[in-house]
Amino acid sequence: MMKGRKLLAMALVCTVLGTGTVAAASPWGEYHGFAKVNVKVNNNEASLGNVPGFMIDGSVVLPLRKLAELLQALVKWDSATNTVDIYKPNVHLFVGEKLLKDGKNAEINGIQNSFGLVQKGKTQYFVVFAQVDSLETSISSLKIDIVSPSGEVVDSHETDLENAGNSFWYPWPFEVKFTEYGSYHVQLSMKIAEGDDYTVVAQKEIKSQ
16 A cells, blocks of 8 residues: 555645635644544544545545545556556445356356345355456455454355456356344455556345345
8 A cells, every 4th residue: 555655646636726815724623734624424424544634726636545445446656657547347246145157158257146135044155246347457466355244254165367358257156154134345446567456346145134
């Protein structure tokens, strides 16, 4: 994760329309003399790390990598040219009890018996089917996590996908016991290079009740 000068160099500037002259005072305090701003994503306060959002010349400046992760986008930084590339693949996740196959060619066409609700205590076999397109960068690997309401990764699958291309389908089976009440999350993550951290690019919810 980039810090200090590099992180500021990768700040996303969002023009605030109609702000005019902005006073330095802010209920959120200051950052290096600039008024801090509170950032929310889908009504939830965003955690931006060491560098907060702040106002400068009527615009809001935000740390790009943190914001991209919150918006489920991939970031690639080229230090030689001070260039940031942002990639937002189009990812759809489907959860069902089994795969749907073409009877003649045995090709995978989707899933059957999709669901989003399970009974607490039940052990459920299911398939996660990822449909990806508009991936305009190569990636080194892909990971699917099943995360419990308490934040525990109860099952996970990781695979190398160096030659996946910009459009592909990827199914994988899971068997999970839903031991907690609340929302389980199916998270699909990607990383561009081997040494990078994973970034969640899609999420699906399964409710246990």
